[in-house]
Amino acid sequence: MRHTLAVLVENRPGVLSHVAGLFARRGYNIESLVVGETEDKTVSRITLVVEGDERVIEQVSKQLNKQIEVIKVNDITNEQTVDRQMLLVKVTADQAARQEILQLMEIFRCRVVDIGRRSLIIEATGDEGKIEAVIQSLRPFGIKELVRTGKVSMVRGSK
Amino acid sequence: MNGAEYIIQFLEKKGVDLVFGYPGGAVLALYDALGRSSIKHILTRHEQGAIHGADGYARVTGKTGVCFATSGPGATNLITGIANAYLDSAPILVITGQVGVDSIGRDSFQEADIVGITMPIVKHNYLVKSLYDLPAVLEEAWNVAQRGRPGPVLIDVPKNVFAGVADFPEAVFTPPNRKIPLKNSLEKQIERAVAALREAQKPLILAGGGVVASGAEDLLAEFRKHTKIPVVNTLMGKGAVPEELGGSLGMVGMHGKPAANLALSGCDVLLALGVRFSDRVTGNPQNFLPATCIIHVDIDPAELSKNVHTEIPVVSDVQKFLTLLLSRLKEEGFKPRYGPWLAQVDAWVKQYPLHFETGDLLKPQQIINEVAKQVTGAPVVVTDVGQHQMFVAQFFPVQGKRNFITSGGLGTMGFGLPAAMGAAFGRPGEQVVLFTGDGGFQMTVQELAVMAQYQLPVKAFIINNSCLGMVRQWQELFFKEHYAHSLFSCGPDFVKLAEAYGVKGLRLAQPAELAGTIREALQHSGPVVVDCLVDQGENVLPIIPPGGQPNEMLGRWRGEAHVSRIS
Structure with missing residues (x-):
């Protein structure tokens, strides 16, 4: 476990x-x-x-x-926690795909932090499930480069 | 005052009167200050000799050993000795020189990242980059080496920090208030131990190095008197309970005594005091005494449940634990009623004595027995590593406190001679008996020079079988007698070698000379090397093959010619 x-x-x-x-x-x-x-x-x-x-x-x-x-x-495995990871991903995005990617990223509330001629850099933060989902959704477009942090956690409440 | 002078003054204030070391470029300022102080310095002939010397000194005195070495090769030559001290929990403060702060990381002359290299084998280590950190680092390091489970601590000091001048602030060590949350209080665990001993029909005490480290030998004797529980010991626990009749049944484990191993596999409650259940004791830890209730007492919580299952884990110093347990037992009028078990243990002792054949060639066991017979008082007994070490563990009845010094965890060949040297400095005026092999002796033989210089009363018996005996034995038993590179086809004349260093040399080659030569050696006041030529084919028995259980011993029982499993 x-x-x-x-x-x-x-x-x-x-x-x-x-x-x-x-x-x-x-x-x-x-x-x-x-x-x-x-x-x-x-x-x-x-x-x-x-x-x-x-x-x-x-x-x-x-x-x-x-x-x-x-x-x-x-x-803190069994505590109620807020967990966050951060992801930067450079995805292939020609004119045709660009709009679709931007819409997807809207759903995930990700940010586009750089635009190149054929690629975008997207920044995402969230728990592990969200980060995995973002990666899966971008994979069909072609991921050129990907970097992610480990997890930071904080126990909820006043503890 | 410069940094070097501050360090020396610090050591003087802590009562250090002896340092083992070897000077070099990066520690010139330190040696300059040392040379003007009251502290005696032992110039060994190799840094490994210095660290093993400090280790031997620490073990026989219970005080912290101190060792100096220069940067680069000076520091890297200490590594084996630091690892040795770490595995056997010996308190040592190591101070190494380092190149100047501005030169660090540039692959400078005699630069080595000793803090990085030693990280896995020290209790803690420090690189002091600022002069002003010296007081706090020294104070903390000194405390860390001794507190709780002792161990080696290394401080790496750059050249310019030794030389830098400052008004040093006063440093006070405040032990960190970091209570590791225990699932159960000590009081509660004592109650559980009392209940287990009340229920027990076949209890056994396993005494380890922690009994020695906490100075609980006398208390354990009192506890035994009160409870009549039989005792066995680990290699590191040898000497914690005297081995005369009615004392410890002896060492357990791979080459343990038959009765001790049978008692271990037959007990229903095992009170394990300051042991770490090494693989040489447990064999396969998964199958170790599945039906036995283990009460495991150790000052280091990380040792509990590390290797074997433990019903009653107790985080405590052995002395404190035994004090509390004994007073609880007395309070409730505890009466031992382990009669049938004690009778069974006695029967095993009588039925399975250690056995060896004598003949035309000398046997290692004969030599050990004869030395034990002739030696007066309670000498410090030191060993190197290998067959002779196991023979000493089996045959030499060690008496007195902190009188058995051996490399248990790391199994460092070459430890014996410098450790015996350190022991002789730690206990001046007392006799030190060293048993070593012709292999290990040659690894650190240069320290004979120190023996000669100080005329240390070390009697060194080289159990010389012209081979690496333990390797040879395993090749015989487990590699179809394929003796690959374990037999020495050429060796030095150890008598002449000793004499070349100015040490008396004797040769013991025939059984008929046994008593006379050993008498001559023991009666000589200074250091002696006795080259004992023994039967190359002698094996350490009994042996539990790797992964076996304590009762799966192979040996020669009652004079059988062949090795068989105990039945």
Whole structure:
């Protein structure tokens, strides 16, 4: 099963390699990893998506907790969360297809952020389902280039 | 004050009186400050000798070992020793030099990213880029090495940080208040342990390195007196419970004693204290004691349920746990009633003693037995890695605290000699007995120079079988006697080699010389190397083939000529 871990770490050089290195050497698989500063400049948050059963996730959390720079590990898999990923996709769009693509993107509330002679760059944000759907809908037109971020998550409510 | 002077002053304040190391370009300022301080420096002949020396020192004293090395090759030569200390949880502070901050990342002369290289094998590491970070980093590193489960910590200090002058701020270490949420409180787990022991009919204690690390040897003895529960030990737990009659049944695992392994596979409640259930103990962890209730006590929560199923996981220092458990048992008037189980264990001890044949050629076990017989008091016993290590684990009854030093987790050949050197510095005036092999001894033989320089009372017995014994044994048993590259066709004259370093050398070649040569070695006050020529074909038995269960031992039982499975 896939788990989402929110890991608060001290914002120091080397923290990311300590955490990423831990996954490599213990043989855990990271599906995605996003890191960025939080409201407190001395603290960063790493949002990790990890595949594994309960035993593996328990080990992952314990090993993370042993890292000196790790402040807190939260498994937010079963929480009510707001999840977002971001996608940039360059899609083939000649004059004939362009209108159709724009209409599709309207439905998904995506934005066109660049227009070339034969292509468009589209920006989408949303949960994983939406991002997948956007990609599927654009695939028939010909995807020239695609880049997406990992998932960031926030627990709903006042917690 | 410059950075180097600050580091030395810091170490002095922490009570460090001895550092193992090897100087070089990037640490010249550090050595300049060291040379003007009260701290004694042991100049080993290789950085690996320095880190193993600090490791041996840390293990026999319980204090943090300190090791210095220069940048680049100096630092990379430490890697095996750092990994060794990490796997056996020895507290070591390593300070390496680094090229100047402006030269980092340019493939400068003697530059190596030692922080990156050592990341998987240290408890934590630091690259100090600013002079002003030194106080906080040193204070934190010192604490990290010792707190909780001990381990090696590395600080990489660029040349210009050593040389930079500043008024250093006071640093105070405040332990991070990061309570890892426990599913169950310690009190609740103690209650569950008490209930399990109340129900148990065949309980067993498995003592590991954590008993030694927490200094719980005496408490464990008291606990045993009160509960009568038999004990077995891991390799790292050897010596935690004395091995005389009525003490530990001995080591469990791949080359464990028969009675100890039979007790392990027969117990219904296993109280595992400070162990990590290594594959050398469990075989296939999936099938390990499926019907046994395991109470696993460890200070490192990540060890619990890492390798084997655990009914009662307890995050605690062994000493604290035993104190609480014992007082709870006394409170409820606990009376042991494990009679039939104790009788069964005794029967196993009598039925399956360790067995070996003597003959025209010397056997390693004979030498170990004779040294154990002749040695006076409770010496520090150090081993290298391989067959002789297992023979010592089986045959040498270690006494006293922190008196058995071996490379358990990493299995580092070459550990023995420098670790024995470190042990001798850690416990001045005490006898140190080293058992090593002709393979491992040659890996770090250069440290004989330090032995000679300080006239350390180390008695080194080379169990010389002219081969890599454990490799040879596995080739015999599991690779159809195809001895690929494990037999030495040429070896040095170890007696002359010892003498070349200024160390007394002796040769033991015949069974008839056994008692006399060992007496001569033990009576010599300084360092001695005894080249013991032994039967090349001797195997370590019993053996549990890889992946097997504790009761699936192969051995020679009651004088049988052939190896068979225990029945």
